[in-house]
Amino acid sequence: MGPLDAYVPYLLNRAGARIATAFGEEVRPLGASLQMWRVLAALRERDGRRMGDLSVMTSIEVSTLTRLVDQMEKKRLVERRRDPDDARVVALHVTTAGKRLTRRIVPIAERYEQVALKGFAPVEVQVLRAALRRLYANMDELYD
Amino acid sequence: MGPLDAYVPYLLNRAGARIATAFGEEVRPLGASLQMWRVLAALRERDGRRMGDLSVMTSIEVSTLTRLVDQMEKKRLVERRRDPDDARVVALHVTTAGKRLTRRIVPIAERYEQVALKGFAPVEVQVLRAALRRLYANMDELYD
DNA sequence: GCATTTTATTTGTAAATGCAAATAAACGAC
DNA sequence: GTCGTTTATTTGCATTTACAAATAAAATGC
Secondary structure, eight states: OOOGGGOHHHHHHHHHHHHHHHHHHHHGGGTOOHHHHHHHHHHHHSTTEEHHHHHHHHTOOHHHHHHHHHHHHHTTSEEEEEOSSOTTOEEEEEOHHHHHHHHHHHHHHHHHHHHHTTTOOHHHHHHHHHHHHHHHHHHHGGGO | OOOGGGOHHHHHHHHHHHHHHHHHHHHGGGTOOHHHHHHHHHHHHSSSEEHHHHHHHHTOOHHHHHHHHHHHHHTTSEEEEEOSSOTTOEEEEEOHHHHHHHHHHHHHHHHHHHHHTTTOOHHHHHHHHHHHHHHHHHHHGGGO
16 A cells, blocks of 8 residues: 555545534534534435434434434424334424524535635536545445 | 535545445454554554644544554554653654554555445546545635 | 743543444234 | 334443643743
């Protein structure tokens, strides 16, 4: 193996860690955390997702997610609702306060993406997105 | 903001989390963790790095790193040595056992990169590396 | 050279995390 | 319809993590 800074998993982690830390600091004053934002963002796309699906989407372990959602419920950002058709599943719904907070974070998130991608041509961004999706899908195969 | 799976920080985190988890499971039977590997990899490149530099390189918070190094010392993988010229700094040195473990992990790490990049043309890999470095550097500017 | 500030690491402590076990509901076989 | 199995979520508990304060040594100003 060559130098560390040619090792893709390293570069990936390093870039991800830096964005995550910076973003987390930015949303803390709003009473939110990066992980909370991930949940809100997933629900913004489609409300009423179940815990398990949220766990997959956000890459947050289910047990961690349970406790994170506990906090978010205390803050009245989301609401747990038992699925009437299948009482095992819990669906998460964003409250009005949750939507308000989401609206405040969205522009911050947009700005972060812009900063991260400063100097990238639109094509380059597309290529990067495609590469990251592909990389993720490749790792999938290890789970069979 | 559009769909989540077009949001680069999301794609970045998702891909990174998946590699990290899978890799961590793989090295656990060897008595190592992903974070330990990061330290070993950084020292493989240059032995005797100081704690602060290791923290930056590995994206592990210094206080977390201290405790991680405690464990690694207990396992006799590394050794702390005070710098004789500047008694504030602690330099980390890999032991023989540490080198042995490193040699066992390197092929696993190589395999993981190969799996992650399966189907990528060499040029595409280079473009990805460049993009990730650039993205990291862009985030740098937030720290001024 | 002494006091002040800066730099490097560690420690205290609370919060976040992850695995495994527990709970609870639905499904399937019979 | 009951029993064993699978699926979804939560809880118990030990580990990891991070922020802030503490320690300790060097550099700086005077």
